[in-house]
Amino acid sequence: MSSLSLSNPSQLIVRNMDCFELDHLLMIGLPGDQLVSQLLDEGLGRVTALTRDFSDYRRLKPLVGNHNDRFFLTFAPVLEEPLSSPVDGVLIFLQKSKPLMDFWLEMIRFHVAANVPIYLVGENDEGIKSWKKRLKQSFSDVKSVDNARHCVLLEACGAMNKGAVNKGAVNKGAVNKPDQFTEKGAFKTFTVQAMDKVLSISSLPGVFSHGRLDVGTEVLLETLNDLPSGNVLDFGCGAGVISAYISEQPEARHLTLVDCDAMALASSRQTMNDLGVENFQVLASDGLSEVTGQFDLIISNPPFHQGVKTHYEVTERFLSESHQKLKVGGELRIVANSFLKYPPIIEQTFGRCETLLSRNGFSIYRAFKKV
Ligand SMILES: C[S@@+](CC[C@H](N)C(=O)[O-])C[C@H]1O[C@@H](n2cnc3c(N)ncnc32)[C@H](O)[C@@H]1O
Secondary structure (H helix, E strand, C coil): CCCCCCCHHHHHHHHHHHCCCCCCEECCCCCCHHHHHHHHHHHEEEEEEEEHHHHHHHHHHHHHCCCCEEEEEEEECCCCCCCCHHHHHEEEEEECCCCHHHHCCCCHHHHCCCCCEEEEEEEEEHHHHHHHHHHCCCCCEEEEEEEECCCCEEEEEEECCCCCCCCCHEEECCCCCCEEECCCCEEEEEEEEEEEEEEEEECCCCCCCCCCHHHHHHHHHHHHHHHHCCEEEEECCCHHHHHHHCCCCCCEEEEEEEEEEEHHHHHHHHHHHHHHHHHCEEEEEECCCCCCCCCEEEEEECCCCCCCCCCHHHHHHHHHHHHEEEEEEEEEEEECCCCCCCCHHHHHHHHHEEEEEEEEEEEEEEECCCC
16 A cells, blocks of 8 residues: 555545544554544644554654644554543554454553543454444444445444453552553463473464464474574564574574564563563564664564465565575575465575475475575
């Protein structure tokens, strides 16, 4: 999507502009299009927004300066600060992960008065229709506002107390009125066996393979006993499981964990801190855009898009960026679904691609940078 165009959910919002002529709107899961500018230009007083996606954050950041003191934007798992002034409406962009939606609804109920209307917009193929029923479990009045562009806009009012703020997600020690909502109580943990140690991995709602080890990642871990030492990049780190595993090995390494998802970055940081790893950094980046330095190893369970054509474009971009970021002699090691035709793409960039293991529908590929 070009940054100038509007996503389908945003187009539905624009069709219903009269709902959003408010003093202060809280927008959660904001997409990186021109919607905010359009709303601010056409009657909305001020916006506080949260996005979990670093590429959206990068696109939206310049707009903050264009709308002095009227647009506040955070890239984080949760709103870190109390709201600067009360909001009179909330707009949530549907996320695929139901646990993440539940978590964000709790966060909203922490920050916002019970009588403030909550709007939820999403696409039919993301499951927006099931949300009318789900919202009725927590709000006394839920209705469909509009339905177009393969999307639905819902409005929920009258937040009920049932299942209110997750006690673990507020500051510990606060007895009656906690003063901060944090992600702390929302982590799920699972364990991974590394050599003779059991590692605890923490993941937040919305993170890839939340609360469990992915089968592809598990196959990759089986091949990690002959890795180079030195500077290591874990691309698309998720909850940090690959770096956690590598950090247990005796070789001296510095680990850079990269992801575009704020929920993943917070999870990776938690995982590495819990393990007491010191030689690491966690970095927000879209692809390798923010990554500096040269690496001895780039390791990944890389993302791919399931659209018919697009997944190879994403992979090609990652492979060519990886080639640039590797030292001569440096290694790329990745896991992918065996049905994806990665070896010819890796060969195009690296010259040679070895298949180290194929199991349970996944293959592990290795390539070295020659020049
Ligand atoms: C298949 S998951 C692997 C997660 C983790 N390494 C594991 O093995 O469990 C791919 C990860 O890539 C991240 N990702 C997707 N697109 C990205 C992009 N353009 N730049 C950086 N990270 C991206 C996703 O947020 C996700 O955490």
